[in-house]
Amino acid sequence: MGLTNAPTAALTALAPTVWGSTYLVTTELLPPDRPLLATTVRALPGGLFLLALGRRLPAGVWWWRALVLGVLNIGAFNALLFVAAYRLPGGIAAVLLSAQPTFVVLLAALLLGEPVTARHALACALGAGGVALLVLRGAVAPDTVGVLAAVGGALCMASGITLTKRWGRPEGVGLPTFTGWQLTAGGAVLLPVWLSLEEMPDRLTGANLLGFGYLAGLGAVLSYLLWFRGIARLPAVAVSLLALGSPVVAALLGYLVKDQTLSALQLLGIAAVLLAVVLGQPTSSRSGRTT
Template sequence: MRWVVLTAVAPVAWGTNYFVTHEFLPADRPLYGAALRALPAGLALLCLRRQRPRGPWWWRSAVLGLLNMSVFFVLVYAASQLLPTSVASTVMAVAPLTMMLVAWPLVSERPRTGHVACAAIGLAGVCLMLLTGTEAVSVPGILAAAAAMLVSSFGHILAKRWSAGTDVIASTAWQLTAGGLILLPFAAAVEGPPPALSGPTLLAFGYVTLIATALAFVAWFTGLRHLPAGTVGLIGLLNPVTGVLLGTAAAGETLSVQQTCGLVLVLAGVLLGRPRAAGGHGGHRTPRHPVADERTARAPAPCGRP
């Protein structure tokens, strides 16, 4: 359960990021916004783990930084601008199923029937909680949200495959730093000089950088290292739940019956999909084979030993 709780830090932080970005960050600078989110977070983590990439991790950091940070951040921004939050969150809620399918060939984790069922329950809960049928749907927005979901699912499973035996803070720092460095020249070419930042905007960037990016991605990649991809994907459903609860609290509104039922379904999918401790010992144990134990007990003792 400790890995489940730690992993949950990521989607909860990402859920608050929607509100902070919408309220306090410049809406017309997506490339600079993504770069200023990724690069300072990577440098902050490098201060904690002063390690340089070695061997294949030079190109792995660039690939993962491009997928998990650069492309993903920009696509999420585009989707949030072109779509209502409810529609964008619903598209992203398909991520657990996508992660299960991608994990099968990449890390040999075959989708479990229970995980697929829990993902379907969670997706139904997100749809019930967010979709009202009144939102205007933008085709480019849907494509951006779907692309963000696919890119992040592939990048996260690729990170799970490559990161075995590597310090999780260091590998996260390399990805964030590489992603930020990739974005900077494109931001300068497309958006011109960096935007002027006021005090509240700097504070908002500080929260987005340290909490919603550095801490969140370390927690997420730690969960991917210790939990099945299907379980981590289900925990990610807490992202839209957090966004809805925070938006409701900020607006001073109450949850409708439909939203409450959807919230219960999402939480049920997350809780039912969590890993069970084997034998009540909090971990997986290899069961002893009764036939082998019986043969061992009946085997004669070696010569000279009782």
């Protein structure tokens, strides 16, 4: 990875680092059994805040583009992620979602003209294998709906990354406003789903409010600002591989905070994921748009 790209990749990697902490925050701070509430609160308030800050709505084709990107990157992705998490063991869901960089390689070749290289193929294989070593625990019976949801989530994220890269953002629109469009669209799509399937908790504690604030502030506003900035400046495949850092962070936090163990195979998996991330980064400063 060229020195020019290293700071951008490091900043972009902070987004999946924060996302990797979501499981710990959810289990320790949020009301139980309210996944759709958590995802809606994560997206919609932050999106509305950024919209109010930028005071600019989409225009022309960007009405439907913002909706498509918001659904792919946030709304549908998060909904499918939680369906997969509820119907599959976490390890199986994480492994299926780790197919996302492979989908990006194919979509980037078709839509962006990014060549498919042996280096990218090796990085995708190492990343998926590393996640499998990190999270898989024994044999389980597959759940068809859960498997389809996990694969659908991976396709949503891959499509969101690729289309965000292809469309860029309109001239004169700042990154916070662009991020606000997508968070608002994604949250608005999630809102009726949450209202139809879940109820509000009987009461919210101070810990609950702290957890929701973390998800909306760091987990959405800051992390998606960094994520979309990275998509604009790095090749799509490089960004997609950075997302594999989420299960690594989740495992490390479980070890540090919840006294969970890390086996030799899990440590090997972490090393494989990190190597995949490095292999997937561009080797020169010509990495993509800098919008």
